[in-house]
Amino acid sequence: MSVVFSSIINTSSLSTSKSPKNAKNTSIQPPSLIQHNILFWNNCIYVMNGKIAKNLTKGGSGKTSNGSQDSSAIHLSNVDAKTFLSGVPLEDKVYKIDLGKKQDKSPSWILAGTENLKHPEPRFGASAVCRKDSFVVFGGVSAKGELLNDLWEFNCKSETWNQLTASSGIIGARAFHCAAYIASQDALLILFGRLKNGLSGDIYRFSFKTEAWELLNTHGKIPSERELAAVTLSDNGQHLYAFGGKSTKGKHDDFFRLNLHTFSWEEINTSLVGAPANICDDQSVVPSPPKMQAHVMFFDRGHVLVHGGSYASHFIYDFSVHDAVWRKIPVRGHSLYGREYHSLVQANTAGKFIVLGGFREDITQPKDGQRIQVPKKLECVQTFHFKHQDNLSKHVTFNAMRKSGQMIDLKFLVGKDKSFHCHQLLVQRSPYLSHLIEEAARKQDAKVVTISLPDVSPLVFHDFLTWIYENNLPQIHSIIDLCKLAREYGIYDLVVHCARQFHDKINFKNIIHLFIEVENKQEHTLRLLCQAYIYDHYTKILADTSNVQMLSQVPNLLQEVMLLSRDKRPAEMAEKFPELKNVPQDSFKMFDTYLHSLWNGKRANADLKLVARDSKSFLVHGALLAAQSKVFLDELTTLSRTVMKINADGVILEKIIEFLYKGSIGEGNSVSIELLKDIAVIAHQWVPSVEDWAIEIMLDCVNKDTATTLLSVCRQLRALENIEVLKQVCKQEIANKFTVEELAEIIANLLA
Structure with missing residues (x-):
């Protein structure tokens, strides 16, 4: 916002x-x-x-x-x-x-x-x-x-x-x-x-x-x-x-x-x-x-x-x-x-x-x-x-950590001899890969878990990881192979992306060639797109003699094309594949949804314990903290900690951890001003994005009844980066809503 x-x-x-x-x-x-x-x-x-x-x-x-x-x-x-x-x-x-x-x-x-x-x-x-x-x-x-x-x-x-x-x-x-x-x-x-x-x-x-x-x-x-x-x-x-x-x-x-x-x-x-x-x-x-x-x-x-x-x-x-x-x-x-x-x-x-x-x-x-x-x-x-709303910055940090080798806890051996290093947290939103990671972790007593994928093309896997980390694919080596891999791994946002890229690539000259290729590779999502295109452009496709020659070599597809010319249009993708319905073409959003589920449920493969000053402890993913806080990144990479003590009460620490997984805390305005102040103070040292969130919520709370209280909070939090914004808004609210006599009383109270 x-x-x-x-x-x-x-x-x-x-x-x-x-x-x-x-x-x-x-x-x-x-x-x-x-x-x-x-x-x-x-x-x-x-x-x-x-x-x-x-x-x-x-x-x-x-x-x-x-x-x-x-x-x-x-x-x-x-x-x-x-x-x-x-x-x-x-x-x-x-x-x-x-x-x-x-x-x-x-x-x-x-x-x-x-x-x-x-x-x-x-x-x-x-x-x-x-x-x-x-x-x-x-x-x-x-x-x-x-x-x-x-x-x-x-x-x-x-x-x-x-x-x-x-x-x-x-x-x-x-x-x-x-x-x-x-x-x-x-x-x-x-x-x-x-x-x-x-x-x-x-x-x-x-x-x-x-x-x-x-x-x-x-x-x-x-x-x-x-x-x-x-x-x-x-x-x-x-x-x-x-x-x-x-x-x-x-x-x-x-x-x-x-x-x-x-x-x-x-x-x-x-x-x-x-x-x-x-x-x-x-x-x-x-x-x-x-x-x-x-x-x-x-x-x-x-x-x-x-x-x-x-x-x-x-x-x-x-x-x-x-x-x-x-x-x-x-x-x-x-x-x-x-x-x-x-x-x-x-x-x-x-x-x-x-x-x-x-x-x-x-x-x-x-x-x-x-x-x-x-x-x-x-x-x-x-x-x-406010920084916490910028999901992109979190992923930019994850990608930088991958390229520099920081917080790496997973290694893939792909094809014959190609290796890829990454973070378990990002790829385990794939049910298939999450299962492989859990199995390997039980068998291997190592900080970096190794998984072999001998039947996967290194080029296709490179594109897969690029999508996971960057939410962008400037060049796809094989749309069909990548779409099939994404479907097998359950990364449906990538399936949707591949389907849209494939749809834009189709024309009446290459449709039969693509139809034969997706049939041979048994990629059912893209096959449906081919069927729909053939139904919509049947006459123009068969007017091209090269298309007819290719189809004549594949009798079963020729028969299917002939049926498409008179049958009803193939089902829409969302009907045929309900798992793709309302899935955004956005890796970052899907990852945020996955993080939200980790907060509400079991935090699989959590590798760090945070201990509050009242001895309350919380299991978290170290890579997630490192991606959102330079302080955590420095602490975890230089000292390789598995346990960290935080000088904060358990209730404050829990709220900060909730934010790191959900991007928000509770119901926003339902959090008291006093609790928001305490969260901002602790977050200022450890996670600045949570500090930004707390100040934003306090901004939403500014009205005639709260302006003076929040202005007093501003004085206590004057060392914080964005507190001047809240201070200006409080002053403006006071100037707009109060009489001269009321203002005099407020100033006297603040000076006292």
């Missing part, structure tokens, strides 16, 4: 020597803006471009709250963005504020680049991205209402503008588009947008090395033409995510991912149909954010987050790349209004984002549907992805 906290960055408005003429003593501060750009470089925030707007109304009278006519109001009707944003002035300055500079007062706004003789004309609906030590601005709408296609670069060090001219290629003028800078290619991507004669769904690339524009040839599930969409890059720069926008059919809620190496689009299906029970039972999980336009989107440590695009949306929508589901996350602290046409930029600190401008609904005028500008304040959004 993401915890999102919002606050205001205090700024002062001071005059500066770079103020315009006749305004030397006036304050410098960006006006209320929409369709502007905000960027971050070297601890400084820059604001440029955009429309200067006040009240915006839709179908209303254009009157202010006191009933007088508001001449600056913008009336919205069923017209396009360019039309309804016309008639108000454009911003022609660049504002800058230094958040890293040490100063007595709060940071101040100044004007940047005022000495420029050469600069772009004012615009709105443009794109701006950060490239090395500069910002690159493209397109937009001019003050005359004309679409632009000029490209400008603002050097942050010299604070000067330079227009970039393409040596070759051309891109049409556009606005309300998306842009991204691809550092590995030193290139600017321009996606979607409004053209003079409609909308665009193309992608153009500008190479800063060749100074040339190029229309990219993309493939896959390509998004439709649209404007006012949002895009963001993944942390590793390998993918670009796109969500929403507006087309001639209205707003969208579709979600896409673009591979930046192959430029292949993929639509991400986030439907909850057939999702595991633990996902469906999560109250924060939603199929998708609502249809939206003019929103912002950002990527943060494995999460795609979306805000705005609707006046009523006071949430952050969080897509976990690992879980592949959306969650609706409430914003704590300062109210982060739902809004459109605002801007957001990521600060240097992970999880910290700055929001400025846009417009929102005036809740005091609900009948008139009045839209008012968002207060011209810098709003800070901080996201906290």
Whole structure:
């Protein structure tokens, strides 16, 4: 789960020597803006471009709250963005504020680049991205209402503008588009947008090395033409995510991912149909954010987050790349209004984002549907992805331990002479392998149990272990052999993965060859897929003479194909193989389910005893503790312990162990605040992920009745890493809910 906290960055408005003429003593501060750009470089925030707007109304009278006519109001009707944003002035300055500079007062706004003789004309609906030590601005709408296609670069060090001219290629003028800078290619991507004669769904690339524009040839599930969409890059720069926008059919809620190496689009299906029970039972999980336009989107440590695009949306929508589901996350602290046409930029600190401008609904005028500008304040959004929710990190550690030979307790001799070293805990979720491990452990008095598998291909077993440890198979040596092995071992998530890979591989030219191969190897799951494909494409398959020739050599299959041409369609896989029903294509999730069962039942092959200070003892798997705690990893690998004493009461130690197996403790909020505090203190030393969980649960407990108690807990836990989040939320709750007199009493009690 993401915890999102919002606050205001205090700024002062001071005059500066770079103020315009006749305004030397006036304050410098960006006006209320929409369709502007905000960027971050070297601890400084820059604001440029955009429309200067006040009240915006839709179908209303254009009157202010006191009933007088508001001449600056913008009336919205069923017209396009360019039309309804016309008639108000454009911003022609660049504002800058230094958040890293040490100063007595709060940071101040100044004007940047005022000495420029050469600069772009004012615009709105443009794109701006950060490239090395500069910002690159493209397109937009001019003050005359004309679409632009000029490209400008603002050097942050010299604070000067330079227009970039393409040596070759051309891109049409556009606005309300998306842009991204691809550092590995030193290139600017321009996606979607409004053209003079409609909308665009193309992608153009500008190479800063060749100074040339190029229309990219993309493939896959390509998004439709649209404007006012949002895009963001993944942390590793390998993918670009796109969500929403507006087309001639209205707003969208579709979600896409673009591979930046192959430029292949993929639509991400986030439907909850057939999702595991633990996902469906999560109250924060939603199929998708609502249809939206003019929103912002950002990527943060494995999460795609979306805000705005609707006046009523006071949430952050969080897509976990690992879980592949959306969650609706409430914003704590300062109210982060739902809004459109605002801007957001990521600060240097992970999880910290700055929001400025846009417009929102005036809740005091609900009948008139009045839209008012968002207060011209810098709003800070901080996201906290608690470590215990990141199942990926646990498996990354397991895989690193396997590669470095740490905590190894199992050796497989596969084929003639190939050996594989791994951890019993990960492979024993296979009923077949678990039985072999127990049998071998009884016969062998050794720290590392050895099992022989002479009839298994080393290449296939390599793929099997790769799936178990990495939940990914970039290359499968033999889909049919791996699927058969996974079925025999009872690893049904791998069976599902193989079946999907096999299904994608089938075509009318290779189907008969594959059908014969699965028949010879007696792989029944994939055989059913072949039957279904033949039934659906019977005429086209037999029109190919090579298929008929192959079938003629296998009379029993030829007869079966002939029957398939007139019989009813073969059963669905879930009907034929019920053990595959609702099984996710996810090794990590299945392992977590297995760990949960170990907590509730017998902990097979547990190799470590933990002893509490009150002499209560617990049998656990050392590898599991090592994968979730560097302290345990160091202790167990250097000292090879089988017994460890923990300086904690038995009830606290039991709760921590429960978390390591289940990923949670009890019913969450049912755990008392006092117990949560004690868990956090002990976990801080041994298992930081449990500390994160305890703080998150305390965050969920914050309300008017508990805020003061939890603020007192914060003082006791001030050494903990994430306690500042809880402290801020408690303070905000106290400020929102209590009167001045009540606050005075609370402060007196805290000081006492």
